[in-house]
Amino acid sequence: MSKNSFLKGTLILTLAAIISRVLGVGQRVPLQHIMGNDGMTLYTISYNIYSMLLIIATLGVPSALSKQISEYTAIGKYLEAYQTYKAARNFALVTGFIMFAFMMIIAPYYAEYALAPQADLAIRAIAPAMLLFPLIAIMRGYFQGLQFMQPTGLSQIMEQILRVATAVALPLILLHWGYNKDVAVAGASFGAVTGSIAACGVMIYFYKKRRAEQKKQLASQKSHTKLTYRxxxxxMIRLSLPITLSALAVPLIYFIDTSTSLRLLTPQEERVSFAVGHKEATIGDKEIVLPVAPYLHNNNTTMVPLEAVSQAMGAKLTWEPDKKRVFYERGPVKETLTLGSDVKVGNKILGPFEYAENTNVPAVPVRFFTEQLHTYKEAMDTLGILGGSAQSLAGLPIILAIALSSSIIPVVSSAHSRRDEREVQRMSSMALRVALITGVPAALYLTVAAYPVNGFLFSNTEATYTKAAWIIAFLCFGTIFQILMMTSSGILQGLGRTDLPMRHVAVGILVKWGGNYALAPLFGIYGIIMATSFCFIVVMALNLRAINRYTRLTILGEKWRGFLLSSLLLCAIGLTIVWAGFKVQPLVSMPAFLFFGIESAVIAVFSLAGYGIALFRLKGIDVQEIRYFPRAAQKAYHLLARYRIVPAYIDPVNQQQKSGLP
Known part of the structure; x- marks a missing residue:
């Protein structure tokens, strides 16, 4: 294959990955407005378990398949390539069905364990996507092995468009039809299913389009080797398993958070745990058996028996003689419930008050109780901020940095195969340097501008607004270490040591799990975020130590002072504008979100411009390294160099000064 074709294919995949990731991150903004922070908790719980199980379902086989298809077709072994593809396809169909069934079965149990029984519906709604996504991943690996990148790129974009459209539109429709928030969250989760259908349709179209050429190639092969599935x-597994375990790092971290956070942030006396169809329940520190199992009313509202749960929670019930109305009292909560009418807490309509089917046991919506548990409700909101707002923004600094560094990593692999240790050292250092120089300012911007960015994008009450900004700032700052972790893992893979990132991730996950339990009791949600950062730091440090055994890294060298001072300048400019914003906002008559949007843009322009100019002036970057940056960044440099705002490029061959790049 020609070099130009390879570069074109890499560009297609990079652009598609960036567009898909931006769309995926962007969908959480309208979702948070529609469903609130507690709704985002349920969505995050379902999405995180799905993301983790999807990686396990594919076991990294698409990457291994791509490599094997490429090797077979390069030497004309088309029948062997086709046998390998069919085996991988069958593997995907079987594992996809197993994971689908597994998610459907464990949904109520996992939701109960996570202290969010309402998430049961959302987990079941996203589960059918498992039937198609492993197959889609295999077909993408097949086409990439043929160096045909268009199907992968187009399917990724179409998948995200349908996913986002469904995830935003369906909750609005369900809420308009009178369904409650739990069902609306399930509608948002179902977006993964429509996205998988769109992606699968694209892949099948391209496969059929290429079928004639495939048949011609198979017919042209005179003889072939019969390969067994074993x-x-x-x-495949030998090649793919280390890649799979390395790729599990971030999904597994988020899965740990959604599995443990509610338990860690909620005191024992406010924990409630129910599972639809099961009479066993936990109320505070009491294990009880309910007279009837929790059930779904019209596939909409989770219902639980009133008297048994009220008694376990220490509430007082006073029935009127006709048994049609009851007075409920628990601390400051005093409600009158009438059989056959809707249950309300404050102004919220939660669902019906009715007899459980075929019984004389009065039942109410589970939210009637969870809405009264103030610490639990606060924990639900907090986890929703972490999963719905902070994690979506923290995904942004990763996009550009990883896209840039990933283009350098194949060069590391090529140099290593040629035993060109000097080139390995130069390009490994370059990959980390580019990731650092591009990723850090994005992470620091979101850290210092967390308050206005949160106000512009997300909807929070006065009670949660400041907390949301701090959670966003803490998590986004930690992405600095995630960027270096992911880039260094890629370099080790380029050096042929895919086993090392796998081992390092395993150590990091243990640090994360232990960190949650050690730090959450001391620092609450910030302890959970600190545990995430510690995980990234440990894996990053282990990766860098391993790389240094192969080649001596010089990431910044003497440029570290310029880089550090430029980063501090970015923070100083950003924080100054935020401080000024507090002073100016009361004097300006405009919607708060609009003011915060303008403030966020002003911080971006001045802080990032200050960082870029200082980076050049303080020699935190070599001008010649701009050639590794995106074309837009090169054009911006060319403009600034023309007006001597930044140093001009000097041709290393003839030492002639130029205002731009060659």
Missing amino acids: QIYSK
């Missing part, structure tokens, strides 16, 4: 799978 031969194919053993080779």
